[in-house]
Amino acid sequence: MQRIGVFVCHCGTNIAATVDVKAVAEALGHEPGVVISQEYQYMCSESGQELVKNAIKEQKLTGVVICSCSPRMHENTFRKAAASAGLNPYLVEIANIREQCSWIHKDIATATEKAIILGRTAVAKVHLNTPLTSMESPVVKRALVIGGGIAGIQTALDIAEAGFDVDIVEKNPTIGGKMAQIDKTFPTLDCAACILTPKMVEASQNERITIHSFSEVADVKGFVGNFTVKIKKKARFVDETKCTGCGLCTEKCPMKKVPNEFNMGLDNRSAIYIPFAQAVPKVATIDPNYCMMMKSGKCGVCSKVCSAGAIDYKQQDTFIEQQYGAIVVATGFNPIKLDKYDEFAYNQCPDVVTSLELERLMNAAGPNGGTLLRPSDKSHPHTIVFVQCVGSRCDDEKGKPYCSKICCMYTAKHAMLIREKYPDTEVYVFYIDVRTPGKNFDEFYRRAVEQYNVHYIKGMVGKVTPKSDGKIDVQASDLLAGEQLHINADMVVLAAAIEPDKTARPLATMLTTQMDTNDFFTEAHPKLRPVESATAGIFLSGACQGPKDIPETVAQASAAAAKAIGLLCKNSITCNPCVAHSDELMCNGCSSCEKVCPYGAITYVDKEFRMPDRSTKVRRVASVNPAVCQGCGACTVACPSGAMDLSGFSNSQIMAEVDAICK
Amino acid sequence: MNKNLKEQVLRSSGVNVLKCMRCGKCSATCPSYDEMEYHPHQFVYMVEKGDIETLMKSESIYKCLTCFACVDRCPRGVEPARVVEAVRLAAVRQQGGNRLEPSDIPALLDEDLPQQAIVTAMRKYAK
């Protein structure tokens, strides 16, 4: 005979304000098998849990139903409480009467009625719950970091520091990411390269870190503690192990008209190239789209000058497969394309640039050697207009609905640097709001205004028109003065919105992690688990999760590393016991279940059965590996005979819930 | 604040003025800016406040060219030109509110004026 306890939570007024909790407890007390039905202010509190524990012991409960918030919130809390009182944790069911009842309904009568039905449904299910025991599964002591920007580098360094092997997969020929392209960093104005490149070198020299540059993740299988990842090492046509990075090939290469990605296409590089001086690994890469040898078979200069004999025009993509216990995603961001913003004339006028292009124009290793010159005529600009929020905070299909977060600060930085270096230059910043929440951030912005005399104008630029004299007419509104301005500018800098890297979406599919509508990875909990994805063993680092500046990125990178280390430290992890199992007596051995299993958890064995007439019969039957099964239940529906069932979500349990709702 | 008028303008324009983030790009882009007493962003803001009679009395409602530059460039999809139009309609629909009478037309005609402009003007400025 079942002895079920029902506990209804007020959640302060969160539930009690719209659900008559007393009536719910009273009504559920009359359900079959229920021996105790109580309500309490906060069930999840220490004393609330104590109430449940005492009832389990005193009433010898065989099942517990908690009517409270979402099971995604406190299922574990109550399972632990039950376990500590000696009840199998899987004999606890949660009826979600907060998120799915009190918070969405206003009428007390109907909300109470619904809460009773939800409670009744949980009672009906718990009648059929069975005690479950978790299995243990071993953890591979190696982590994979996808993306080699500052986020990936920091995560890898921290994990390696803790004594675990880490692999970094970077799609570009070098690690470093966006930070390598940045000139100075706010709010301290120290040089980005000076603080980044030592970290890059550290990563390359750390014996626990393996860098797979110019590589991509091709396939991910497995689950937390035991992922199998296939990494595609793209052919760079240079033997990484032989190349010394001397750079002679890049000097001698006759094909020098290739747009230089590192400098945002503002100058050119050769067909065989090393992205920048401090690249890690410092290895040349041949761009097959431009290499004359690859295209026409005529040239081979690099091969001739390479004393190491590293050039290999016949190199193919190769694949390596590796096991990992944890995966950290650090795929970063890109500025959006501005093709759709005709009003800013970005595509018509070379002197209208994005902020990232400005970084390169001002960088000592950039196309102008650090002197800020107009891209069109290499002249010194006297008037520069900055436009904020280009594509950010947009409610249309052209832009992004979110604030890109970093633009206010880097624009203040640019304005300040320009005024510092070229005091004869007038700098205008058109802003909607200046957002500077961060340590020393607002002070930094105020310095730009007060100390450097940058003209901050509240308003937006409506139209940018290149003129025949090489100047640019910037038409804008000054909302505080109530006028429409025309500024005769030399350069316009657009603070383009940032978006997640395009590789993130297919990666999320491979990792079975969730993304939001903007393709940012979704964290397991927006407040309490910001660096974990909802998929166990997958962690999030840096701007792939949302717009971030460098300090925040590094903080999150270390946090993700800490979470990954926490996982790798364990020798084994407890598996979800809600897995599939096959009733051998009913199994036909038809292989339907095996075909739909995404984890390959099902195998077949020939098993001998004793028949009623005492003869024996050998039949092929399915067998589920509970450590591999993740409990999706695809097999249970594919199984024609109903031999396959899912613990915790069994056919009879779900049907009991259906019946209780329809009653 | 005139609640009825506000509701009428909101309904006839179909614009959600609360979407405005007050960036002023509409006014930055407006070719009639200097002609107008109240500018596109002010229209949106004043409609939000319900201060519509002021706008109805202003010449600004006839200065908008309905070029839709503001509609095209508004990052929030607010469509200020529709707000201006709605206020103008509210004005011309009042008794005696017609901006243009058929009898005014002969005086306005000149050889280069396309016929269509007259028709458009009638449509815009009279009920």
Place this chain on the structure above:
Amino acid sequence: MQVNENFEPVIVAFCCNWCSYAGADLSGTNRLNYPTNVKIIRVPCSCRVNPMFILRAFQKGADGVIICGCHPGDCHYTSGNYFTRRRITLLYSMLDFLGIERDRTRLEWVSAAEGAKFAATMQQFTEDVKALGPNRRLEDLRCRKQ
């Protein structure tokens, strides 16, 4: 068929734990109202929903059944919702073939971020089922409520 103004349909919603159930929670967190008629059953994945459950619900007197899962490609278990899509398409087509009203069944992809979509979907589905009136074609008379 007579239209009963006071008809309150019973609607069973199967929601996958990872996306749609979280989406439903989000609509709660954001206080987005949808009718009390909808009662949610949590399943690990939409592919756990056996067609038997749907028929069972109708037999027991449900007036509408809706299945919600992760968007195709976003399944927590990689491929579960692709199987769901085939099974449910065929089942719904069969129910249609048997003359059951099409608007009583629905499949919707709702992500964990789409609280608003969840609420709007439930609102719409409830209205659609309400317009159809009580399920008489698939219920078991013995289960009918007095």
Place this chain on the structure above:
Amino acid sequence: MQEAMIKRAKELLADGSVDRVIGWKRGEFAYDITPAVFTSAEELDRDFVCDDFTAANVSKYLVKETQKEGKVLAFLKPCDTYSFNQLVKEHRIDREKVYVIGIEGGPKLDIEKIRAKGITGILGVRNEDYTLKIETIYGTQTMPFYEAVLGKCASCKSKKHVVFDELIGEDGDVLDSNRFEMVEKLENMTAQERFDFWRDQLSKCIRCNACRNVCPACTCENCVFDNPKSGIDNKAPADSFEENMFHIIRAFHVAGRCTDCGECSRVCPQHIPLHLLNRKFIKDINELYGEYQAGADTTSRAPLTDYNKDDCEPSIVHERGVE
């Protein structure tokens, strides 16, 4: 053909290649034919029959037969070979234990259609140049052969043997059949008309389980309708269970696995056109997921254990439906 089959069966039994033969034997009446297992030349001579009434698909019996010791000789008509293949694919039949002789298929006769002409007291039926000479206790009567053909043979999908070890007679081709005509007709009705049609048909069901027991796709060790743990067990006709659950679930269970052999409708004592449910699934699968014939091979993935990332959404039911 019957003589050739008996001769070959005796040879194979004699040289020890097979231990048993599965075929058909006559029952009380000439048209009352049942599948049977033969173990000796004498039994074959005495009882083995293959004529215009041997419509039964014997492949399902091989599930049990191949679980026993020794090898079985099976005579399979083209339609039976599809069922056989499907069972091999699902590991229900051990292919090694069966020697398959492909024989020519139908059309086979439907005794009910002869009776429907008012002909009773039937002793025997002969086909003379596509005119049936029916011996009855009241004398000889005649009717055109094609008016007495089984429904499943009238819409035959294939004369090709998809699997055999040897053939007696000729192999044929996959036919261009009209088997979806009735499904289409129903699809073009209104929902109310369809509902009325099916209510009319399915309410006749007496839950004799003949459809399930004859179905070569229904070989479960323990059927869900017999299993109290399944939650949908139900043994006797009860209210609307047959209309609302039994036949829908049964059709869904065999969806993607049904070879359209038509046995369900052949054996239904209430003459419910059950094959239409299966054909609806087959037609949907063909249209939505590409042509698929269950049992045509033993390696391809069944449509319900497979997917495409760009499969249609269930809303297609709304989009393409009538009304």
